[in-house]
Amino acid sequence: MDRLETTAGLRSKGYRVTPQRERILEVFHDLAPGTHLSAEELHQRLRNAQPPISLATTYRTLHLLATLGLLRELDFAEGHKHYELHRGATDHQHLVCVACYTPIEFTGADVEDAARAVAERYGFKVLDIQLKIHGICAACQRRAAQDAEE
Numbered sequence: 001m002d003r004l005e006t007t008a009g010l011r012s013k014g015y016r017v018t019p020q021r022e023r024i025l026e027v028f029h030d031l032a033p034g035t036h037l038s039a040e041e042l043h044q045r046l047r048n049a050q051p052p053i054s055l056a057t058t059y060r061t062l063h064l065l066a067t068l069g070l071l072r073e074l075d076f077a078e079g080h081k082h083y084e085l086h087r088g089a090t091d092h093q094h095l096v097c098v099a100c101y102t103p104i105e106f107t108g109a110d111v112e113d114a115a116r117a118v119a120e121r122y123g124f125k126v127l128d129i130q131l132k133i134h135g136i137c138a139a140c141q142r143r144a145a146q147d148a149e150e
């Protein structure tokens with residue numbers, strides 16, 4: 001989704017494009033690929049915003065944008081949610097390391113095809129497909145092996 005599509009997305013669902021909402025969407029559009037932000041991290045990046053955006057507004061706006069399908073709400077099992085732009089139907093999936101919490105993104109066309117087949121069987125209209133693989137990343141495995149040697 002590009003900038004115009006996200007603001008158009010807000011309007012088409014009957015929501016005003018307030019400076020705060022626009023600014024928050026802008027932050028997500030400017031993120032490097034593979035970056036996910038928690039509400040606190042987003043708020044930190046908004047500290048110079050004019051008009052100022054409170055943490056409460058940040059939370060509310062994230063929730064609204066996720067409900068509208070403009071942002072993707074992700075749970076990497078750190079006790080708080082992370083957000084990224086919803087990049088449309090062919091999105092990516094995540095491997096999450098339970099040791100360092102670093103998410104690794106991959107595109108899983110076969111996984112998504114399988115999920116769509118399940119959805120179809122249940123007469124379900126798909127809005128988003130989120131697959132999360134929990135495990136230990138290669139770097140953490142190497143670190144653990146080194147620690148064991150010492």
Ligand SMILES: [Zn+2]
Pocket residue numbers: 034036084092093094105
């Ligand atoms: Zn991601």
Ligand SMILES: [Zn+2]
Pocket residue numbers: 097098099100101102136137138139140
């Ligand atoms: Zn790791």
